[in-house]
Amino acid sequence: MIRRIVAAVALPVVLIALWWLLTANSTSYFWPPLADILKVLPDTWFGERARTDIAPSIARLLIGYLCALVIGVAAGVAIGISPVLRALTEPSLEFFRAIPPPVLVPVIALFAGYTGSLSKVITIALGCLWPILLNTVEGVRGVDEVLLDTARSYRLPRHSVILPAAGPQIAAGARQALSIAVILMVISELFGASNGIGASVVQFQRSFAVPQMWTGIIVLGLLGVLLSLIFRVAEHRALAWYRGWRDAERASR
Amino acid sequence: MRSSRTGLGLLGLLLVAAVFEVLPRAGLVNRDYLPPASEMAGKLAELLGDSAFWTATGQTLRGWGAGLAVAMVAGVAAGAVIGSVPVLREFTASTIEFLRPIPSVALIPLVVLIYGSRPESALVLVVYAALWQVLVQVLYGVADVDPVARDTARSYGFSKLSIARNILLPTALPYILTGFRLAAAVALILEITAELVIGVPGLGQLIGVAQSSGAVPRTYALVIVVGLIGVFVNSLARMLERRLLHWHPSVRREVPA
Amino acid sequence: MSVLEVAGLAKTYQRNRKPLEAIRELTFTVDAGQLVCVVGPSGAGKTTLLRCIAGLLEPTSGEVRLNGEKVTGPPRGMAVVFQEYGRSLFPWMTVRQNVERPLIEKRLSKPDRRAAVDEALSAVGLLDSHDAHPWQLSGGMQQRVAIARAIAYQPSVLVMDEPFAAVDAQTRAELEDLVRSIWQRLNVTIVFVTHDIDEAVYLGQRVLVLSNRPTVVLEDVTVDLPAERDQISTRSHARFAELRAHVYRLVQQAKKGLRETSPTL
Numbered sequence: 001m002i003r004r005i006v007a008a009v010a011l012p013v014v015l016i017a018l019w020w021l022l023t024a025n026s027t028s029y030f031w032p033p034l035a036d037i038l039k040v041l042p043d044t045w046f047g048e049r050a051r052t053d054i055a056p057s058i059a060r061l062l063i064g065y066l067c068a069l070v071i072g073v074a075a076g077v078a079i080g081i082s083p084v085l086r087a088l089t090e091p092s093l094e095f096f097r098a099i100p101p102p103v104l105v106p107v108i109a110l111f112a113g114y115t116g117s118l119s120k121v122i123t124i125a126l127g128c129l130w131p132i133l134l135n136t137v138e139g140v141r142g143v144d145e146v147l148l149d150t151a152r153s154y155r156l157p158r159h160s161v162i163l164p165a166a167g168p169q170i171a172a173g174a175r176q177a178l179s180i181a182v183i184l185m186v187i188s189e190l191f192g193a194s195n196g197i198g199a200s201v202v203q204f205q206r207s208f209a210v211p212q213m214w215t216g217i218i219v220l221g222l223l224g225v226l227l228s229l230i231f232r233v234a235e236h237r238a239l240a241w242y243r244g245w246r247d248a249e250r251a252s253r
Numbered sequence: 254m255r256s257s258r259t260g261l262g263l264l265g266l267l268l269v270a271a272v273f274e275v276l277p278r279a280g281l282v283n284r285d286y287l288p289p290a291s292e293m294a295g296k297l298a299e300l301l302g303d304s305a306f307w308t309a310t311g312q313t314l315r316g317w318g319a320g321l322a323v324a325m326v327a328g329v330a331a332g333a334v335i336g337s338v339p340v341l342r343e344f345t346a347s348t349i350e351f352l353r354p355i356p357s358v359a360l361i362p363l364v365v366l367i368y369g370s371r372p373e374s375a376l377v378l379v380v381y382a383a384l385w386q387v388l389v390q391v392l393y394g395v396a397d398v399d400p401v402a403r404d405t406a407r408s409y410g411f412s413k414l415s416i417a418r419n420i421l422l423p424t425a426l427p428y429i430l431t432g433f434r435l436a437a438a439v440a441l442i443l444e445i446t447a448e449l450v451i452g453v454p455g456l457g458q459l460i461g462v463a464q465s466s467g468a469v470p471r472t473y474a475l476v477i478v479v480g481l482i483g484v485f486v487n488s489l490a491r492m493l494e495r496r497l498l499h500w501h502p503s504v505r506r507e508v509p510a
Numbered sequence: 511m512s513v514l515e516v517a518g519l520a521k522t523y524q525r526n527r528k529p530l531e532a533i534r535e536l537t538f539t540v541d542a543g544q545l546v547c548v549v550g551p552s553g554a555g556k557t558t559l560l561r562c563i564a565g566l567l568e569p570t571s572g573e574v575r576l577n578g579e580k581v582t583g584p585p586r587g588m589a590v591v592f593q594e595y596g597r598s599l600f601p602w603m604t605v606r607q608n609v610e611r612p613l614i615e616k617r618l619s620k621p622d623r624r625a626a627v628d629e630a631l632s633a634v635g636l637l638d639s640h641d642a643h644p645w646q647l648s649g650g651m652q653q654r655v656a657i658a659r660a661i662a663y664q665p666s667v668l669v670m671d672e673p674f675a676a677v678d679a680q681t682r683a684e685l686e687d688l689v690r691s692i693w694q695r696l697n698v699t700i701v702f703v704t705h706d707i708d709e710a711v712y713l714g715q716r717v718l719v720l721s722n723r724p725t726v727v728l729e730d731v732t733v734d735l736p737a738e739r740d741q742i743s744t745r746s747h748a749r750f751a752e753l754r755a756h757v758y759r760l761v762q763q764a765k766k767g768l769r770e771t772s773p774t775l
Contacts (some may be wrong), residue, residue: 009347010344087257088261098438098482099445102449103445107464110286110472182358189392191450202362222357
């Protein structure tokens with residue numbers, strides 16, 4: 001147990017210590033001492049900015065992501081259960097998925113401008129939609145025939161079987177979408193937004209407030225780690241059955 | 254059966270095009286924001302005769318390829334070393350798990366300060382984002398090596414190099430290729446992002462310029478091109494997987510990362 | 511009183527635009543409380559027949575009636591136990607939830623559901639495992655869960671599609687006796703499809719022998735063995751050997767293409 005904790009903590013501690021030592025007497029413009037960065041971090045982010053920048057960013061991210069989740073799963077189930085619809089939409093969906101999501105930012109700005117929250121939410125939702133949608137289609141298509149027959153013969157509603165059975169694949173799509181959501185949250189704010197974490201970081205960079213800019217990078221990093229952690233905990237609980245089932249399948253082979 | 258599937262798929266694409274044609278023509282969407290599909294197609298044809306477009310395409314593909322190559326080499330090498338040494342694996346696990354979800358776009362301000370809009374900016378972002386995809390898959394692959402096979406090889410006195418080539422590589426290859434496919438897609442996203450946001454020369458930069466100068470049909474035509482490159486990159490990676498793995502007994506399912 | 515009537519049932523599939531006649535004409539009835547086994551050579555359309563009976567597949571012509579009502583989709587009064595036990599249980603549910611889920615759909619009250627699930631699970635000897643997930647159990651136990659789910663549903667006909675084809679011989683014998691005891695105790699009607707001749711004769715009151723494709727009923731054999739059956743004494747019974755030999759010969763002839771017999775025995 002102690003060994004495991006040491007193993008988990010050792011390298012991060014070493015890396016942070018290295019960062020600290022290597023930049024301690026740094027006069028380099030780009031690499032201010034870590035001590036200086038940490039000194040300005042609380043004042044920079046945990047005062048007024050928590051409300052005016054961090055909160056709006058996270059709110060837009062969550063709203064866009066949840067919209068994509070609801071629409072993606074609903075549409076994915078509809079497409080997944082119909083072979084005709086699947087054949088009809090597959091090439092189009094593959095194309096939309098292949099468009100790198102950041103180019104949505106200028107396209108959506110045509111309609112809704114760069115500054116408002118709406119354009120950012122739409123950007124995030126649209127970027128997250130495709131991986132969720134396509135993975136749901138794939139998951140629904142892969143649901144076991146026998147399971148579907150069982151549900152039919154007991155007159156259970158089809159979605160009550162399809163949704164949990166496709167759950168692992170939907171979760172895989174949702175996980176991909178989450179990292180896209182964070183990317184789009186930042187990028188949509190880099191173009192002349194009035195508030196948000198990304199907007200603040202750009203502002204620091206343009207005004208050459210380098211230690212503050214570094215704190216922004218740290219905050220974005222922490223946000224990414226935190227979101228993925230929350231996702232993992234949720235997934236771990238919701239799909240506990242899947243891990244057990246998969247391990248049992250592997251052991252029997 | 255197959256041909257009717259392809260037919261339906263083409264029909265679907267036509268329907269999408271038709272919707273994009275009708276929406277602006279019927280006045281349901283402002284033409285200044287969404288031009289009819291035929292106008293986009295016209296601009297697309299125009300692009301093909303535009304040398305600036307081809308230069309930008311070359312720059313984008315070069316940036317993507319260079320970043321992907323660096324990420325592949327570094328990811329496979331690091332993955333093989335870390336994966337084969339249990340102590341290293343144990344001590345790096347938490348760091349990898351922590352660094353991986355850090356969005357690479359967070360580094361944009363830093364690379365702008367250091368490199369400005371030179372291609373190096375894009376390279377840093379692409380390598381950072383693509384590296385994790387490769388590294389994690391390679392780690393899965395090395396972990397999947399049958400310990401019995403490895404022990405057998407050792408007891409027969411195989412050299413380290415020979416073990417790597419005859420046992421490690423065949424087991425890890427499907428994972429490496431999955432890593433390649435995921436990394437190729439992510440690398441393209443970050444390359445375009447760097448061009449669009451920082452102004453690194455390439456298609457992304459053209460999109461930004463076209464949009465801000467109000468050349469709306471040209472913006473859409475460029476977006477379509479970028480999408481087609483995305484489709485091309487995906488199919489290339491999938492073809493590579495099929496080609497290199499035709500000998501493989503099981504077509505592996507992707508390990509959710 | 512017949513519970514299940516199959517009349518003039520025929521099924522022709524379309525494969526690559528060519529018709530493939532699976533079932534030509536099947537007519538038989540099953541009375542309330544009977545245990546009827548269906549055997550036939552492999553590829554005799556046993557599964558097609560079962561899927562038509564269960565309302566999972568629409569026949570090309572003819573009809574299936576359950577309690578006098580024409581089957582057009584999965585009917586209320588029928589439960590199916592599939593061969594693929596591992597794939598027919600919901601892996602995200604516990605054993606109890608698997609058995610209970612169809613009863614929720616049937617709008618049983620909570621205490622009623624609880625009682626029905628407990629009874630079904632104890633009938634198959636799995637009350638202790640009610641909190642486990644199906645994949646934590648052995649193959650034989652998983653099939654017991656599927657059987658428990660079927661009997662808790664209280665169907666007027668229980669249809670079983672080669673339910674023991676994928677379990678080992680020891681477990682198979684235990685499950686056969688389990689089916690007999692459940693049938694006797696709960697007084698359900700069972701249609702049991704199998705490719706195993708011994709199993710059909712050991713379990714059934716009647717054995718329907720099917721012909722090769724396109725399928726017809728070759729013979730409806732009455733199994734006049736004592737009602738109390740036992741893996742050792744019944745299987746060493748002289749009459750068991752005769753019946754087994756008779757059905758065996760029929761299946762062999764069916765394989766060679768025999769399509770009609772005159773009733774013997």
